[in-house]
Amino acid sequence: MARPAQKAPPTRPPGQRGARTRSIADVTGRTPWPLAAPAAVAVAFLLLPLVGLLLRAPWRGLPRILVESGALDALRLSLVTASAATVISVFFGVPLAWVLARARFPGRSLLRALVTLPLVLPPVVGGVALLFALGRRGFIGQHLDQWFGITLPFTTAGVIVAETFVAMPFLIVTVEGALRSADLGLDEAAATLGARPFTTFRRVTLPLIGPSLIAGAVLCWARALGEFGATITFAGNLPGVTQTMPLAVYQALERDPDAAVALSLVLLVVSIAVLALLRERWLHPGTSL
Amino acid sequence: MTRHGEAAGAAPSGALRADVVVDRGGFRLEAELAVAPGQVLAVLGPNGAGKTTLLRTLAGLRALTAGSIQVGAHTWDDAGAGVFVPAVDRRVGVVFQDYRLFPHLSVLDNVAFSARARGVARDRARRDAANWLDRLGLDRFAPRRPGELSGGQAQRVALARALASDPRLLLLDEPLAALDVRTRLEIRGELRQHLSAFAGPSILVTHDPLEAMVLADRILVLEAGQVVQVGSPTDVARRPATDYVARLVGLNLYPGTLSDPVTRRVDLDGGGTLHAAGHGSAGADDDGEVTFAGAPGDRLLVVLAPSAISVHTRRPDAGSPRNTWTGVVAGLELLTDRVRVAVDGAPSALVDITPAAVADLRLTPGQPVWLTAKATEVMAYPDLGPVARRP
Numbered sequence: 001m002a003r004p005a006q007k008a009p010p011t012r013p014p015g016q017r018g019a020r021t022r023s024i025a026d027v028t029g030r031t032p033w034p035l036a037a038p039a040a041v042a043v044a045f046l047l048l049p050l051v052g053l054l055l056r057a058p059w060r061g062l063p064r065i066l067v068e069s070g071a072l073d074a075l076r077l078s079l080v081t082a083s084a085a086t087v088i089s090v091f092f093g094v095p096l097a098w099v100l101a102r103a104r105f106p107g108r109s110l111l112r113a114l115v116t117l118p119l120v121l122p123p124v125v126g127g128v129a130l131l132f133a134l135g136r137r138g139f140i141g142q143h144l145d146q147w148f149g150i151t152l153p154f155t156t157a158g159v160i161v162a163e164t165f166v167a168m169p170f171l172i173v174t175v176e177g178a179l180r181s182a183d184l185g186l187d188e189a190a191a192t193l194g195a196r197p198f199t200t201f202r203r204v205t206l207p208l209i210g211p212s213l214i215a216g217a218v219l220c221w222a223r224a225l226g227e228f229g230a231t232i233t234f235a236g237n238l239p240g241v242t243q244t245m246p247l248a249v250y251q252a253l254e255r256d257p258d259a260a261v262a263l264s265l266v267l268l269v270v271s272i273a274v275l276a277l278l279r280e281r282w283l284h285p286g287t288s289l
Numbered sequence: 290m291t292r293h294g295e296a297a298g299a300a301p302s303g304a305l306r307a308d309v310v311v312d313r314g315g316f317r318l319e320a321e322l323a324v325a326p327g328q329v330l331a332v333l334g335p336n337g338a339g340k341t342t343l344l345r346t347l348a349g350l351r352a353l354t355a356g357s358i359q360v361g362a363h364t365w366d367d368a369g370a371g372v373f374v375p376a377v378d379r380r381v382g383v384v385f386q387d388y389r390l391f392p393h394l395s396v397l398d399n400v401a402f403s404a405r406a407r408g409v410a411r412d413r414a415r416r417d418a419a420n421w422l423d424r425l426g427l428d429r430f431a432p433r434r435p436g437e438l439s440g441g442q443a444q445r446v447a448l449a450r451a452l453a454s455d456p457r458l459l460l461l462d463e464p465l466a467a468l469d470v471r472t473r474l475e476i477r478g479e480l481r482q483h484l485s486a487f488a489g490p491s492i493l494v495t496h497d498p499l500e501a502m503v504l505a506d507r508i509l510v511l512e513a514g515q516v517v518q519v520g521s522p523t524d525v526a527r528r529p530a531t532d533y534v535a536r537l538v539g540l541n542l543y544p545g546t547l548s549d550p551v552t553r554r555v556d557l558d559g560g561g562t563l564h565a566a567g568h569g570s571a572g573a574d575d576d577g578e579v580t581f582a583g584a585p586g587d588r589l590l591v592v593l594a595p596s597a598i599s600v601h602t603r604r605p606d607a608g609s610p611r612n613t614w615t616g617v618v619a620g621l622e623l624l625t626d627r628v629r630v631a632v633d634g635a636p637s638a639l640v641d642i643t644p645a646a647v648a649d650l651r652l653t654p655g656q657p658v659w660l661t662a663k664a665t666e667v668m669a670y671p672d673l674g675p676v677a678r679r680p
Contacts, residue, residue: 188350189389192378193454195406203406207393 015069050268057265060257066266069259073240074248075266081156081244082224085163086171093171094213098201100172101179112176119169125234126165134161134234158235159242163224170223174216178209215278224273226267298539303361305458305490309346310355310368311339318342318514321356324490324507331505332494335533339514340494344460347492348383349376360457360490382456386463388447390435397422397431397445403454421453425483440461448483459491461485465500477503494613498537502526510534528670529592540592541638544672546588555591555669561635564611565591588672595641597666600630601659602650611664618656621647632660 031039034075058065066072100112118126134141134152152158180206190200206213228246235242237251245267252259304325311318318339324330334340345351347358349365357367365374390399397418398405404414422428427445435443444464451459464480465473481504483613484491495501501508502522510525510533518530529535535542545557553565583589599605605613616634623629628647630640638660642650652658 030675183389184389185385185387185389188376189383189385190402191350191392192348192379192381193403193406193450194377194380195402196377199406203402204391204393210393259427 014185029138050272052269053264057258057261058230061258062262062265063221065256065259065262069248069252069256069263070239070243071245071248071259071266074243074245074263076158077240077243078245081159081163082167082221082227084160085167085224086221087219088164089168089171090213090217091211093168093216093220094175097172098205101176116169116173119167119173123166123227123229123231124233127162127230130162130165130234134158140255153234154236154238154242156235156241159231159244162230162234163227166230167220167224167229171216171220172214174219175209178212178216179205182208218274218277222271225270260267303363303457303489304536305347305358305360305492307347307358308356309343309353309358311342311346311351312354313342316342316514320511320514320516322492322516322519324488324492326531327483327485327487328507329491329493329505331501331508332492332511333496333498333501333508333534333537334441334511335496337513339606340496340511341462343511344383344462344492344494347458348381348460349374349379350394361455380455380457382451382454382459382462384444384447384451384459384464386442386466386590388467390438390443390446390450394434395431396427396433396435396438397538399446400450400453402450409452417454418449421449424530425449425452439472440468441476444468445479448480452483452487457489459487459489461491461493463495465497466495469529480504484666492584495610498526506657519660527592527668528590530590530673535592538595541598541636543591543593545589545591545669547583547589549670550583550585553669555589557591557636559636561614561663563593563636563667564664565667566590566611567666567670575636583671589669590622590672591667591669593638593662593667595629595639596627598638598640598660598662600632600640600642600646600650600652601661602652604658604660612660612662612667614660616658616660618652618654618658620654621652632658639671 049072096115100108100115114204130138132138134144136142136145136151136153141152144152186204186208187200190204191197195203225244226246227244228250231242231244232247232250237247238245239248243251247269249260249263252263285286295519304323306323307321309318309320309322315513316339320339320343322330332340332343342351346353346366352373353366355368355369357369358365363374364370364372365379366372390396391402394402396413400421401411401414401418404417405411409417419428419431422431425445425448427442427449430438430442438446444467448461448464461480465476468476477500484493484504493501493504502525505522508518508520508522508525510530511514511535512531518525518534520528525534526538529538529540529542532542543555543557543559543563545555545563548554548556548562554562555565556562614634614636616632616637619631619633621628621630621639623644624641627641628644630642630647631650632638632640640660650658
């Protein structure tokens with residue numbers, strides 16, 4: 001979990017991190033083989049599929065395949081919907097994280113468990129649930145349809161709803177963790193200085209959990225980008241409307257494996273970029289502020 | 290809960306009158322205190338005495354179980370009337386022990402925080418903050434982040450931030466505890482100036498008697514949630530009311546009963562007797578030299594400075610010292626320029642002698658010794674009992 005950024009004391013000599021790592025290695029010596037062997041298997045298992053993807057990639061025709069397969073449409077739709085889902089998650093998820101971390105009311109633990117349920121729920125189940133809540137004949141969806149003429153399933157808005165449902169808990173969990181470990185003493189100090197709770201939230205709490213909020217938003221965005229099960233169940237697979245990258249990959253695999261590999265490469269590149277951003281935030285808190 | 294007694298704008302500072310009762314689990318804090326505008330009250334006590342709880346109720350970070358808190362015409366808390374003004378509406382300046390500066394704001398914006406929180410425009414808030422930094426000699430730190438400050442600098446900034454909020458009451462929680470010895474000395478001098486410049490009442494919580502003596506006009510000693518002594522620094526230093534205070538100020542303290550007013554003989558509760566004829570063995574007053582007038586059976590406290598006791602390895606000649614008793618050396622501790630000898634006996638005592646004397650006498654733990662003290666060095670005064678709720 002990312003922690004609130006703190007400036008490293010200016011007196012700390014550079015390179016101390018390296019020195020400490022070396023001293024730990026000196027103490028522990030070599031890795032015992034009962035640990036080393038399974039670890040190597042795990043590394044191979046995690047990396048070899050990616051190698052397979054790179055070996056199989058149609059490097060020469062890559063630009064042509066991407067254009068012809070409608071990948072750009074899917075990529076654009078994915079980026080737009082994932083970003084929209086992230087914005088919605090931040091807008092509603094941060095206040096909920098605050099409530100879960102700070103407010104005192106009965107049933108808070110239960111609420112926390114329910115809210116984070118989509119983390120462990122199979123996404124396809126989420127999609128079915130969304131269908132029966134927000135679908136045309138769902139208990140909310142029928143009213144949306146009758147009163148406002150709003151239909152969510154099989155629309156781009158439906159994609160955003162499905163992605164938000166699955167991805168928002170990642171943001172909530174990350175931000176709530178940061179809020180719990182944030183120093184309440186600063187809130188007290190702000191109160192004695194005449195700051196009302198919302199002013200304190202805006203001027204003190206939010207800036208301090210900034211790095212965690214960014215980490216949570218990136219996680220949320222990445223999860224939304226890769227969302228498959230809930231999206232295909234709730235929003236379907238209409239090219240240009242609801243067909244996001246993962247859906248396009250799945251469909252391409254059946255008739256044009258080269259296109260599937262090309263699309264997968266694009267997602268791989270995006271994932272690596274996200275990972276790089278997260279590592280920057282998590283491994284060097286404070287330096288990137 | 291209702292808000293009450295809050296007028297808009299800065300009110301002229303008023304006196305603090307507080308009758309504090311807080312129940313916290315099995316712990317009960319009971320303290321009554323009054324601090325005049327411009328006056329500094331030090332709350333002195335060991336860890337767990339309730340000092341910080343007292344401070345938090347005054348700051349509005351915790352409500353009273355019973356009693357009331359008033360500053361000037363403002364009622365901040367009145368458990369009986371259901372009034373509680375939260376910290377945000379009290380205009381109370383708090384310097385926390387760990388400073389609690391906002392790490393993401395510059396020093397200037399930390400000091401400007403309270404004006405900004407109260408709706409002052411940024412430029413004006415920053416200008417006023419810059420004035421405060423100027424006044425406290427901190428102007429060159431304005432653009433820095435708190436993480437780049439030394440402990441002493443952070444402490445000054447915390448004080449500047451509290452003063453800049455235009456408080457009606459200033460509260461300082463162990464303001465010097467986190468500083469190294471040299472910085473502490475330096476800041477203590479400054480703090481004294483700033484406290485005397487502050488027009489409202491100030492309260493300083495500390496476990497350091499020196500800090501209390503130097504910075505405060507009056508000292509309130511808190512032990513286990515009860516006020517055990519209130520008085521001027523001189524009063525507390527010379528006539529400690531409890532063992533804790535006596536140890537803090539480096540005195541031997543014995544509760545006892547007056548058995549002979551003529552010879553001023555006191556039977557000590559812990560065993561032994563002492564003749565008390567010391568200067569200041571008087572009624573109660575700080576500065577008046579009231580003659581020692583007591584009746585047999587009066588409860589008294591007897592103090593004796595460790596430096597006023599002599600140690601002998603043989604029975605001393607019957608001479609001028611009226612107090613002679615025996616004991617066994619329990620331990621020796623080297624202080625900077627002298628040796629403190631703990632002697633078990635009736636009464637037990639701490640005795641300060643020179644290292645040379647230790648060598649001459651070949652003092653070792655377990656050795657029997659005679660102790661002597663002149664009656665004029667022994668001071669007795671009435672034991673008033675716990676002074677809780679009676680400042």
